[in-house]
Amino acid sequence: MREYLLRHSRLVHRVLNGVILGLSIGLIAYLSVDALRGREFIYDRGYMTYQLWVCIIFIFDFFLEMYMSDHRWDYFWRRLPFLLLSIPYINLAEWGGMTLSGETLYFARFIPLARGALAVSIVVGYLSANRLINIFASYTVILVAIVYLGSLIFYEREAGINPDVTSYGKALWWACADATTTGSTIYPVTPVGRIVAAVLAIMGMVMFPLFTVVVTSAVRSRLRHSIPSAIAETNSGNESTQGPADTDDDDSD
Numbered sequence: 001m002r003e004y005l006l007r008h009s010r011l012v013h014r015v016l017n018g019v020i021l022g023l024s025i026g027l028i029a030y031l032s033v034d035a036l037r038g039r040e041f042i043y044d045r046g047y048m049t050y051q052l053w054v055c056i057i058f059i060f061d062f063f064l065e066m067y068m069s070d071h072r073w074d075y076f077w078r079r080l081p082f083l084l085l086s087i088p089y090i091n092l093a094e095w096g097g098m099t100l101s102g103e104t105l106y107f108a109r110f111i112p113l114a115r116g117a118l119a120v121s122i123v124v125g126y127l128s129a130n131r132l133i134n135i136f137a138s139y140t141v142i143l144v145a146i147v148y149l150g151s152l153i154f155y156e157r158e159a160g161i162n163p164d165v166t167s168y169g170k171a172l173w174w175a176c177a178d179a180t181t182t183g184s185t186i187y188p189v190t191p192v193g194r195i196v197a198a199v200l201a202i203m204g205m206v207m208f209p210l211f212t213v214v215v216t217s218a219v220r221s222r223l224r225h226s227i228p229s230a231i232a233e234t235n236s237g238n239e240s241t242q243g244p245a246d247t248d249d250d251d252s253d
Contacts, residue, residue, distance in 0.1 A: 002067065
């Protein structure tokens with residue numbers, strides 16, 4: 001079985017990446033609709049069933065990749081956060097008869113979404129053979145996902161309480177301004193809103209310098225390869241120009 005999977009490893013990885021990407025996008029869309037409509041997800045059986053199956057497939061993907069790896073325990077410890085983010089904690093709590101607070105349930109539903117965002121960033125990073133482009137694409141997806149999810153949380157918690165948050169558009173504008181540390185006229189008034197504000201500001205300060213490093217490295221790499229080529233072309237042009245002249249001189253002698 002393992003030999004067959006290894007022989008078709010590229011196809012297996014493509015299929016898994018496609019499934020994970022589709023499920024992650026679906027999870028983000030499902031959660032977005034619930035948040036914008038103000039629907040309580042814990043009573044939405046469709047969402048609960050969907051996120052359970054998403055978690056099951058995430059876990060299956062983890063152990064299949066581990067089974068195909070040549071260094072299984074190294075893979076396990078390196079990818080352990082992905083496994084922990086794939087566990088359907090809400091469903092397990094429901095089946096176990098555990099009573100969780102509203103705040104705990106609220107944040108627990110974002111756990112598989114975080115796993116999905118990480119998966120999307122990795123899949124997008126595989127689309128290019130250039131390592132710098134892969135890193136840049138992955139960081140971009142992570143930053144966009146954090147800003148988007150932050151805006152959803154901020155809108156759901158601040159709308160109706162904060163008089164400045166009258167629409168999701170304003171919440172999204174606030175999240176973008178907070179992540180870029182440019183500031184905004186909207187200020188959070190709820191504890192969750194303040195936490196989101198701090199997280200977005202920290203992530204913005206961490207991520208944007210990384211973009212600068214990636215772009216600078218790409219420019220330096222480009223120049224390092226282009227300058228020698230330009231010098232070589234110039235030298236070859238000079239040699240071809242001087243060649244006939246030297247020949248004429250020899251003939252005249």
